[in-house]
Amino acid sequence: MSAKSEQHSKISALKTGADDYITKPFDLEEVAARIDSVLRRYRRLPQTLANSPALLQHKDLALDPEAKTARAGGVQLSLTAREYDILALLLSNPKKLFAKANLFESVWGEDYLGGGENVVNVHISNLRNKLARANPEEEYIETIWGMGYRLKS
Known part of the structure; x- marks a missing residue:
């Protein structure tokens, strides 16, 4: 109200x-x-959905929406709120390609006015670095040049 x-x-x-x-x-x-x-x-809503959100998983990457924790390669990740939200968005839509504007508007909740591109790039880069430190053998996020980001199959 x-x-x-x-x-x-x-x-x-x-x-x-x-x-x-x-x-x-x-x-x-x-x-x-x-x-x-x-x-x-x-x-x-099914009771499991209403009471406890399902674990989001891709390869050996897992996010627990209830606890707000993330693990890759068995290693606990220390993520910022934005990094966590980006990862949760990607894991919630594993086949979707997200344009930078789409990612920005979904995670930041603001209109993309062209200035958010670098912000998205920096957060994706930081997220990739943290994932690589946790499991250097795996790549989780791929860039589709000129289009955006998605989970790597």
């Missing part, structure tokens, strides 16, 4: 994870109906 009724406020809240958005003044019956709607969707 918010007193902010501007469209950009609503869009920003929904893009950053809000399930719904309602502005003041509001009707109590409408709020109750919206809450019931969210609860119905939640109850339809």
